[in-house]
Amino acid sequence: MITSKTLRLLALGFTLTAAVGFAASAKENWDNHCAQCHAEDGSGSTKMGKKMKLKDYTDAKVQAALKDEELLKATLDGVTEGGKQKMKGYKDALSAAEAKDLVAFIRKMKK
Ligand code: HEC
Known part of the structure; x- marks a missing residue:
């Protein structure tokens, strides 16, 4: 049975998920928009990244x-x-x- 307490717990759950989602947004945005070329770790070591000769953001010299x-x-x-x-x-x-x-986020990729 769905009580008002269940609903309140559900609402709290959604609020927490949204808060965590917000905190993780740079990583999420990177994974959603950038990683297919620049790779999850920023190294550019994806198929597409290699073809496009992407810079390696894990390289301190590149970052500098x-x-x-x-x-x-x-x-x-x-x-x-x-x-x-x-x-x-x-x-x-x-x-x-x-x-x-x-x-x-990119700055933190430096090894
Ligand atoms: C379709 C492939 C692709 C996607 C997706 C992509 N990039 Fe790029 N990115 C490139 C290419 C190609 C270059 C130019 C080559 C280089 O600088 O490594 C580049 C260059 C860059 C540069 C410039 C570095 C410099 O030399 O000045 C930054 C910063 C960057 N990308 C960040 C991002 C971010 C952040 C995202 C996601 C929001 C993203 N890229 C998504 C292909 C991509």
């Missing part, structure tokens, strides 16, 4: 050569080289705060 603003701009506006788009921007899919969280 990149500025936070560059990472943020690439995430929001995409990457274009020689007039050709290499990566689309995620302005529409991510909020500015989510993009910033992703930059922090």
Whole structure:
């Protein structure tokens, strides 16, 4: 039987799930939007990543050569080289705060 107590517990469960989901959002966004190319660990070692010669974000030297603003701009506006788009921007899919969280997330990939 569904009592009001059951409903309250259910509601609490949803609230907790939402809170945890929010805290995990950079990882979730990475897994949902970025990992298919950049790989889950940021190494770029996916089939697609190798083909596109993606940088290895686990490499300290690669990290040192990149500025936070560059990472943020690439995430929001995409990457274009020689007039050709290499990566689309995620302005529409991510909020500015989510993009910033992703930059922090990328920084933690350094080994
Ligand atoms: C379809 C494949 C693909 C997806 C999906 C993708 N990227 Fe990229 N990304 C690229 C390519 C190609 C480049 C350009 C080569 C490079 O810099 O390694 C790039 C470059 C970047 C750079 C620029 C690094 C620099 O050199 O300035 C950042 C930061 C980045 N991606 C972050 C992300 C984030 C964050 C996501 C998800 C929101 C994402 N990428 C999703 C393919 C992808």
